[in-house]
Amino acid sequence: MVCYFGSRLIHWSRIIKYEMNLKAFAILLAFICSGFGLVVHGADQKLIDLLIKKGLVTQAEANTVTQQAPGVDKTLVDLLVGKGHLTQAEADSLGASKVKQAEVPKVFVSPKSKQVTSLKFSGRVQAQYDNYDGVGSGESDRGQFYFRRLFLGGHAKLGDHWGGDLVMDFADEKAFLEGASAWYQASDAIRIDVGQLKVPFGLEETTSSSKTKAIERSAVSRQFAETIKFNARHTGIFAQGKLENGLSYGLAYANAGQNNNSKSDSLKKGRYEYENEAQGWWARLRYDGSNDSVGYYGGIEYGSMPMGGVYEGGDFSAYNLFGNLHFGNLNLDAEFMNGEAEISGGADQEHAGYMIQAAYDVEGGWELVYRFSNVNAADDTVNAKEIIRRANVGDDTVDEMDQHYIGVNYLFQGHDTKLMLGYEINELEDTSGDGGSDVDANGLRAQLQILF
Template identity: 80%
Template structure:
């Protein structure tokens, strides 16, 4: 054997700082042991440090006559590795990304199987009893060094692929991260809390009025910034397209109560403070945003602010938020929308959790949309002036949020007090959800 070749080989394996090599495949290591080029002890050390074969090293060994081309070709085949499930150690799965600059690559998933049993809303409407998938998320999250990265999360629950979120980002420091893509704008405590961690099965009436009926907050495409400052302060900013989910095919999007101007942007901002003292934890903040309206409302803006807060003391948690928004109507009186949510939960023993939430939302005549707020119910006349919603639920956390069963009952009182002959309606229903995260 050429001593110079051996020296080069060993320097590659044990002196990785001198050569930009991304690793050796386990098959290659085993083959080198078989040929006597490495000892088993050296191979064990290498296999713990490096996960993937480097083509330049393989080509060098073929050229030197230490490997045949057939042996080199077999190194590209997947190598299944068995893991002892009883060992208590999580299996390590090695993935070779296309970019050699990737330093971290993670995959994520969320499955929410749901059952709804809901009264029909309005005279003559049938009840609804249905099993379905509320969410099926698959995501990929990459880091390229200490500063650059990207995330993509898709939802396949309704039979079509929906872009839940995607962005390319640059992390300057803990005080500043910049994202370009489609994300949720910083508005709404419930809305910006992950659906995997909310305590009620569906978000509140107030939240859904602003996010689903008016389509003011939730997902927008643009530039985002966020960071943690000193003394418990944090912030979030967004400058993004006015239309919800407006990332390419704007003409096919649902426009909400006041539409949106396709070639215009809105902005949203949040300032938050987190603190604790002894066994008391708390946070609170304020959010504000403004978005250009479209269609017959073009030329005006919809602007809103949100106050939110939360207290946790031992096993007891209390949270709430208040939203107020106003639409500028040219040649007519502005239209106002307001609502609030109060939620309390109690952890019984680390697994069982009791939840109660009350929410109220009111708006201009016939602008509270029951069909958007009461998800999946059969709704007749969907326009009301005010709505009260009670939610009573119990959650069982088998493995924290990773494996969770939720059961809840909703009571909705819808009031139509305008002079259009509308009547008040009650709509109640039960929901159940099983969640798996991975």
């Protein structure tokens, strides 16, 4: 009799223990689904698969549950109650237990327009250090920490075709409009922007500063964009798109003055100034291709902008040939620019130059960079002060300039977190007989970049 009751007691204790384990498991599962309000996918599907394996639910019942998303948590609890794994009181207590539920994240920012389907914010922090010898007699050396760029931007999409972008730079004393446009994209073949953007001219100039291999752009790039102020940012209408067979294009019809967005009287005029209330145009045609492990692209750009001031009546026109070749860890870039200023009543002035750059990725996030650039022009029209940023330059106009850049980059997290170190060697040639002399201008640059 004792043995009979003892064995029955052991038998019932095992049943009770088994059902308690099942009930605890079911309660835990219901709590997870209820407290976090998950839609069944990924890890949640694994939980349901485990329920099937444990024999708590059948495959047909699981299919019914997943079809009820996003109300899957209540459906699952009801199923467990119906199968006797949970009591109704236990199910009700799960719904009333607010303390155990994870707090739903709150939306702190929402767009004003109800038509916005996507809203993103972006930022770029570039902290930089430059150390440059003084260039010329009596010029002091210069070494300083500063912010090269402090970008903050917003990017919105309104449905499938409309959108807008706004990026400001707060690195200078006054906030600067880095870029802004309202756009319409009908397809990959055509996107129209109206606003202030970079015109399609210059391989380096139109490459984002967050992705350039060298800390500052090359001598020829800065001669056209900073000395002449021919390309870079203009306000107008832009078109771009990808065509078939690797072809793409870019077009711009924009105000002649750089950054001319209604405050033309405060603009820097450049070597040949610009004509007020007048527009210029720029165009690019590019081809991208690949062959086995080799990728490449190349193209041609052309533009023309009316000059102003004493040069009014003439145009500055230029073309650019550019290309890239990349295979394995090696990346090669090159471009050649040539431009001419039509001088009324005088000799036309020509500007020309090129850039060649090689970058090699080393395992572990390291990148080695070498770049050579040359720019030459009419007597005393190469502006060394504009080209060599933040260097004290005495005689800032020369005839020709050679520039070497040797650098090493470490990409902690790709371009998002990147440290750059580079040394520039600038050879300035002034042979016009106006009292100038050949001098060197060498300096060190370092930059830490964070993108978000």
